[in-house]
Amino acid sequence: xxxxxxxxxxxxxxxxxxxxxxxxxxxxxxxxxxxxxxxxxxxxxxxxxxxxxxxxxxxxxxxxxxxxxxxxxxxxxxxxxxxxxxxxxxxxxxxxxxxxxxxxxxxxxxxxxxxxxxxxxxxxxxxxxxxxxxxxxxxxxxxxxxxxxxxxxxxxxxxxxxxxxxxxxxxxxxxxxxxxxxxxxxxxxxxxxxxxxxxxxxxxxxxxxxxxxxxxxxxxxxxxxxxxxxxxxxxxxxxxxxxxxxxxxxxxxxxxxxxxxxxx
Amino acid sequence: xxxxxxxxxxxxxxxxxxxxxxxxxxxxxxxxxxxxxxxxxxxxxxxxxxxxxxxxxxxxxxxxxxxxxxxxxxxxxxxxxxxxxxxxxxxxxxxxxxxxxxxxxxxxxxxxxxxxxxxxxxxxxxxxxxxxxxxxxxxxxxxxxxxxxxxxxxxxxxxxxxxxxxxxxxxxxxxxxxxxxxxxxxxxxxxxxxxxxxxxxxxxxxxxxxxxxxxxxxxxxxxxxxxxxxxxxxxxxxxxxxxxxxxxxxxxxxxxxxxxxxxx
Numbered sequence: 001x002x003x004x005x006x007x008x009x010x011x012x013x014x015x016x017x018x019x020x021x022x023x024x025x026x027x028x029x030x031x032x033x034x035x036x037x038x039x040x041x042x043x044x045x046x047x048x049x050x051x052x053x054x055x056x057x058x059x060x061x062x063x064x065x066x067x068x069x070x071x072x073x074x075x076x077x078x079x080x081x082x083x084x085x086x087x088x089x090x091x092x093x094x095x096x097x098x099x100x101x102x103x104x105x106x107x108x109x110x111x112x113x114x115x116x117x118x119x120x121x122x123x124x125x126x127x128x129x130x131x132x133x134x135x136x137x138x139x140x141x142x143x144x145x146x147x148x149x150x151x152x153x154x155x156x157x158x159x160x161x162x163x164x165x166x167x168x169x170x171x172x173x174x175x176x177x178x179x180x181x182x183x184x185x186x187x188x189x190x191x192x193x194x195x196x197x198x199x200x201x202x203x204x205x206x207x208x209x210x211x212x213x214x215x216x217x218x219x220x221x222x223x224x225x226x227x228x229x230x231x232x233x234x235x236x237x238x239x240x241x242x243x244x245x246x247x248x249x250x251x252x253x254x255x256x257x258x259x260x261x262x263x264x
Numbered sequence: 265x266x267x268x269x270x271x272x273x274x275x276x277x278x279x280x281x282x283x284x285x286x287x288x289x290x291x292x293x294x295x296x297x298x299x300x301x302x303x304x305x306x307x308x309x310x311x312x313x314x315x316x317x318x319x320x321x322x323x324x325x326x327x328x329x330x331x332x333x334x335x336x337x338x339x340x341x342x343x344x345x346x347x348x349x350x351x352x353x354x355x356x357x358x359x360x361x362x363x364x365x366x367x368x369x370x371x372x373x374x375x376x377x378x379x380x381x382x383x384x385x386x387x388x389x390x391x392x393x394x395x396x397x398x399x400x401x402x403x404x405x406x407x408x409x410x411x412x413x414x415x416x417x418x419x420x421x422x423x424x425x426x427x428x429x430x431x432x433x434x435x436x437x438x439x440x441x442x443x444x445x446x447x448x449x450x451x452x453x454x455x456x457x458x459x460x461x462x463x464x465x466x467x468x469x470x471x472x473x474x475x476x477x478x479x480x481x482x483x484x485x486x487x488x489x490x491x492x493x494x495x496x497x498x499x500x501x502x503x504x505x506x507x508x509x510x511x512x513x514x515x516x517x518x519x520x521x522x523x524x525x526x527x528x
Binding site for chain 2: 050051052053054055056058076159161163164165193194196197198200201203204205207208209210211212213214215216217219220221222223224225
């Protein structure tokens with residue numbers, strides 16, 4: 001089965017998809033386009049859902065709300081940036097970097113004192129340095145491989161804990177014995193005092209661990225939200241889910257296992 | 265007192281700041297720069313904190329976590345986009361629009377069938393159409409006024425409910441008798457089963473309405489969060505706050521009133 005993920009070639013999404021699924025990958029320009037195609041049923045998708053520095057990925061959460069796809073796996077990808085160059089870093093005239101990448105590597109780049117020029121993507125940084133022997137670029141491993149660029153400094157990101165969580169999405173659920181986690185989308189409709197406390201109480205009373213709760217706009221006006229809730233599957237969770245469904249509107253986004261990433 | 269807000273001239277932030285505070289406004293290029301200057305104590309700031317379509321504004325929430333500023337007011341601004349042109353809309357050769365603005369006006373722009381070219385900001389769209397009589401731009405009211413551009417179609421956004429909530433920020437709290445709302449930043453530190461349910465229960469038991477809860481990465485590794493909680497001030501809320509402080513780490517971001525916006 002083809003897996004759709006976010007291009008251009010050399011993104012973190014591409015690197016993770018290649019490690020997990022091999023060669024049968026198709027790169028699309030937007031997360032929304034991936035989720036839309038997956039809903040059509042012809043392919044699976046791999047999309048980022050949250051980052052440990054920046055938080056939830058709005059485009060993915062919005063897509064999960066709009067399209068009837070299921071989450072069928074999750075994977076964690078450390079965000080690792082490297083300096084590619086054909087010179088000593090101190091002798092470079094310019095370093096190309098995406099603004100977010102620049103921010104994530106600000107300590108090392110600041111200490112080098114070389115001018116940083118911003119680009120539209122990490123892949124664009126790789127392309128920009130290709131023709132110029134005095135230029136460097138801050139890029140992920142896979143971009144260096146694809147564009148044949150030598151890495152001179154590894155892991156230059158400020159925070160070694162920087163990690164992005166990805167989810168595999170499919171047109172239909174694939175719940176198996178190995179599933180350890182379940183994602184729910186709760187829409188309280190009309191709000192009232194204490195409703196969210198009651199919703200969380202359904203899980204707390206049974207000792208079920210919620211690994212994440214994220215509010216998102218319902219798009220029915222400001223101050224009205226839906227909630228993405230992730231829980232660890234443990235005794236009583238099916239019962240909790242049924243109790244919750246009697247209280248409010250709940251969509252099961254899927255139960256799934258963590259995918260081991262070879263070589264990462 | 266000078267009020268700092270987000271430029272360039274003609275942004276929604278600028279329009280709202282002018283309506284609320286008159287002429288003593290300074291425009292800065294980033295939200296982070298505004299919050300940093302406000303923390304220094306020489307000025308107040310006005311920054312967007314959430315939008316009814318896109319959700320929380322990460323840069324503002326991150327700035328509130330990092331800098332010791334207080335929220336001293338809130339205001340709501342409808343997001344209204346207009347088509348500026350010197351021609352019948354159907355006769356235009358090109359329409360300039362920021363990508364997010366394009367998305368928010370996709371229905372009308374799609375129906376016109378004119379090529380849309382993306383720009384880096386709404387103000388840049390206004391500048392781009394200036395020299396070309398066959399070009400249009402999708403811009404807010406204030407950008408049309410500043411750049412002297414005629415509006416030919418008003419309120420072309422897909423969703424009439426689209427609203428952004430702004431907060432006024434100051435170096436120190438300014439709590440008065442008129443305050444109706446209070447914002448807290450809760451950092452649970454180490455997570456355990458049911459902790460968030462207990463935190464919300466403190467308010468639910470007393471009938472205190474939470475108007476918003478938003479999880480944000482703690483930046484201590486993936487899966488570890490802090491929570492922004494907004495509540496309506498009502499009987500027992502001080503007691504609830506004290507109980508909460510005995511359970512976990514709580515920072516009071518400020519109590520405040522809603523600012524009425526003249527003419528909007």
